[in-house]
Amino acid sequence: MKLADLTSVARVEEALRGADYLPDEGLAAAVFLALQMRRPLLLEGEAGVGKTQLAKTLAETLGSELIRLQCYEGIDSQQALYEWNYPRQLLALRAMDATGADVVEDVYGPEYLSERPLLKALRRGQDAVLLIDELDRADDQFEAFLLELLSDFTISIPELGTISAAAPPVVVITSNRTRELHDALKRRCLFHWIAYPDPEREVEIIRRNAPEISEPLAQAVAAAIARLRGLGLTKKPGPAEAIDWSRSVALLGEDRLTEEVAEQTLGWVVKNEDDLDLARARLGDVVGG
Numbered sequence: 001m002k003l004a005d006l007t008s009v010a011r012v013e014e015a016l017r018g019a020d021y022l023p024d025e026g027l028a029a030a031v032f033l034a035l036q037m038r039r040p041l042l043l044e045g046e047a048g049v050g051k052t053q054l055a056k057t058l059a060e061t062l063g064s065e066l067i068r069l070q071c072y073e074g075i076d077s078q079q080a081l082y083e084w085n086y087p088r089q090l091l092a093l094r095a096m097d098a099t100g101a102d103v104v105e106d107v108y109g110p111e112y113l114s115e116r117p118l119l120k121a122l123r124r125g126q127d128a129v130l131l132i133d134e135l136d137r138a139d140d141q142f143e144a145f146l147l148e149l150l151s152d153f154t155i156s157i158p159e160l161g162t163i164s165a166a167a168p169p170v171v172v173i174t175s176n177r178t179r180e181l182h183d184a185l186k187r188r189c190l191f192h193w194i195a196y197p198d199p200e201r202e203v204e205i206i207r208r209n210a211p212e213i214s215e216p217l218a219q220a221v222a223a224a225i226a227r228l229r230g231l232g233l234t235k236k237p238g239p240a241e242a243i244d245w246s247r248s249v250a251l252l253g254e255d256r257l258t259e260e261v262a263e264q265t266l267g268w269v270v271k272n273e274d275d276l277d278l279a280r281a282r283l284g285d286v287v288g289g
């Protein structure tokens with residue numbers, strides 16, 4: 001499927017589902033509009049609700065290269081754009097020295113440049129899906145730099161000149177909301193909040209990701225996960241945990257989520273001591289036994 005084939009919301013929905021991604025209400029429309037308007041899609045939502053996966057599935061669907069920039073505390077524009085390959089430059093200079101070449105080759109040419117994700121995405125243009133993952137982990141300064149880049153898809157490398165994208169890549173930005181992103185950046189993006197799936201969609205997500213899981217087991221796990229989310233845990237389980245939980249139950253040779261099996265496998269779902277105490281105390285209700 002090409003970008004030009006995604007001519008309606010229904011087509012986007014069909015394409016995502018065809019690649020085993022089950023979009024929530026409104027996500028297919030958001031993807032469609034972001035693609036049509038060539039603007040970044042900003043996805044927020046709790047852990048494990050499928051933010052990163054959406055970008056991966058979109059790249060797969062479009063047959064595009066996925067270029068991922070994983071953000072972290074302290075990331076700077078150099079690490080995100082390009083770096084000069086110093087060892088290679090040094091080797092070239094040594095070689096010139098040794099051969100006594102009288103023409104000095106320019107070691108600030110394109111072949112000595114190490115592309116980092118943003119430069120790569122700029123060069124690939126619309127044949128790439130650029131995933132800027134977990135932008136909330138980066139600091140304000142990096143966000144400001146990114147805002148500028150996303151505005152005109154142009155960068156200037158002092159030794160080489162200006163590089164512009166012929167057509168902007170498809171851009172997906174994710175945030176876990178450990179901090180609020182700036183309004184200026186948000187203004188450039190189409191925003192979509194991915195909520196936890198309802199039990200019905202969660203069952204389908206489990207079965208698409210783990211086809212070996214029976215329908216009744218997937219239903220039992222989805223229902224238990226929904227109840228766990230209602231307990232007031234500090235860290236609620238997402239669909240990713242629902243998938244792992246189902247798999248671990250099946251690996252124990254069980255096809256039912258009994259209280260005993262839930263107890264044995266709870267470490268796939270609840271990953272914090274206080275939450276574990278709370279979940280254990282209510283396990284009977286949670287599995288609905």
Ligand SMILES: Nc1ncnc2c1ncn2[C@@H]1O[C@H](COP(=O)(O)OP(=O)(O)OP(=O)(O)O)[C@@H](O)[C@H]1O
Nearest residue numbers: 020021022047048049050051052053205209239240
């Ligand atoms: N809507 C969905 N359709 C199909 N699979 C899904 C869906 N949502 C989540 N998943 C499954 O859950 C896994 C985790 O999703 P993903 O890594 O995209 O979550 P995330 O929102 O990026 O979480 P985090 O904030 O922790 O990075 C995916 O690899 C995928 O297998």
Ligand SMILES: [Mg+2]
Nearest residue numbers: 051052053174
């Ligand atoms: Mg993610």
